[in-house]
Amino acid sequence: MATKSFSLNTEPHVASVGETDLLFQPEVMGDEFMDALGELRDVQKAASGVDLEDLQTLDPDALRAASRALRGFLAQLMLPESAALFTSLEVIADGARVATYQDREEAQQHADGIAGAKVQDALRLPDRVLVELMEWVTELYGGGADKRPPTSSSASAPRSRTGGRRGMGVSPSKASTPAAGR
Template sequence: MAKKSFALNTEPHVASVGDAELLFQPEVMGDEFMDALGELREAQKAASGIDLEDLQTLDPDALRSASRGLRGFLAQLMLPESAELFTRLDVVADGAVVASYQDRDEAQKHADGIEGARVLDALRLPDRVLVELMEWVTELYGGGADQRPPTSSSASAPRSQKGGRRGMGVSPSRVSTPAAGR
């Protein structure tokens, strides 16, 4: 009788970003990952007016929408405390946080009522880091080989030699050539 054991990750995955540690779910079921990815694609379709080749006509709201969609996708795969920090929006006036929200429209409405207030991500990150996080979680949950549990590591025994005997023919590189003095 054949028996095979499969390891499951039980410890959260950790993404260290600056001083923050974002904790991601140890395992995500395939349908949950695909649902989150589908929602991200829908959000990106809504923000499809982004043309990086023509920065003069770039709509900042479309770019913000794309960034929020990416943050939402990543947050769905995080543990709740990390997701809350990652998606939180702060209303900042005179260098101080005056309110925090999860919804951009609510945050903007509050900021509009305060002179000089702005809405900022609580955890401000460059877009390149968001993209790197997306690539990392896609490897983690989408079947990438880099983050498999230790029992399935690539550090296993090397592959076996092919069957049969080794050929006895002379390799062209081993054919003798005339040498001086012989």
């Protein structure tokens, strides 16, 4: 009887972003990962009317919703403390934080009641970092895009030679220097 041991990660994965460490769950079950990814795709599909080539019709609210969905997806894979930081929104007035929320609508309501106030992410990150985090967690929990099943064409053995004899013609590169044994 053959025995194979499989290890499970028990230590959180750490994404160091600037001076902040975001802790991700050591293991995520496949269905949980796929459910979170499905939710993200649903929101992205709803915001897919955004045409980056036509900046005249750019809807900032749709882009914010897509960014929020990406943060929500990543937060579902984080440990609770990191998730809370990652999804927190701050109401900023006169350059100072007035309040912190988890819900965008509540934060916006509060900001609307204060002249000149705005809502921003507590942990502000460039979009490229959010995309890099998504790629990283997809590789961690989803097996990565570069891992293909052994039956995929890129992992297949080279094509077998066709039947028959090899051609007897002389290759121009070998015409002047015959090789022994060929």
